[in-house]
Amino acid sequence: MVRRDDTKTQALAASRTLNPRPEKVTDPAFGPGGFFDPADLVQVKYEMVRRAELAGVPASRAAADFGFSRQSLYSARTALRERGLAGLVPAKPGPKGGHKLTGQVVDLLEDLLETDPGLRPADLAVAVRQRFGVSVHPRSVERALQRRRTARREDEQGAEQARGAAPKSP
Numbered sequence: 001m002v003r004r005d006d007t008k009t010q011a012l013a014a015s016r017t018l019n020p021r022p023e024k025v026t027d028p029a030f031g032p033g034g035f036f037d038p039a040d041l042v043q044v045k046y047e048m049v050r051r052a053e054l055a056g057v058p059a060s061r062a063a064a065d066f067g068f069s070r071q072s073l074y075s076a077r078t079a080l081r082e083r084g085l086a087g088l089v090p091a092k093p094g095p096k097g098g099h100k101l102t103g104q105v106v107d108l109l110e111d112l113l114e115t116d117p118g119l120r121p122a123d124l125a126v127a128v129r130q131r132f133g134v135s136v137h138p139r140s141v142e143r144a145l146q147r148r149r150t151a152r153r154e155d156e157q158g159a160e161q162a163r164g165a166a167p168k169s170p
Contacts, residue, residue, distance in 0.1 A: 024067025
């Protein structure tokens with residue numbers, strides 16, 4: 001089935017909510033000329049959960065009618081309960097943080113800066129490559145060090161508040 005190239009399809013694709021398999025949706029409400037759009041992934045998942053919960057349709061049948069597995073239905077149900085409709089939007093792909101800049105690597109960066117505060121991020125990136133065999137961008141080095149400083153500051157402020165002391169100014 002060829003997808004139409006219209007504004008809605010482009011918007012769905014841009015928001016990561018374009019159903020990659022709209023032809024698998026066989027539920028009658030998503031038929032031609034109907035109100036529901038099988039290309040709208042959030043709408044399809046929401047209606048799948050709704051059909052299973054409110055209409056009492058067995059999970060395996062509801063999932064099949066909407067082009068998903070039973071496990072996908074259960075995951076969508078949980079996401080909907082915990083985060084509302086936003087939970088049905090697929091997460092952004094890719095790593096969720098500085099996966100190369102582990103705690104051990106950031107410890108090295110801090111040690112190097114303590115020894116020589118004049119080191120530039122590019123110098124630190126070279127040191128990481130030499131020591132760990134990992135290539136990182138200098139800007140990633142800056143961000144990792146900033147995250148560590150922010151976390152330390154927040155930990156210190158939390159400890160001060162727990163002791164009843166006024167937090168220090170940054």
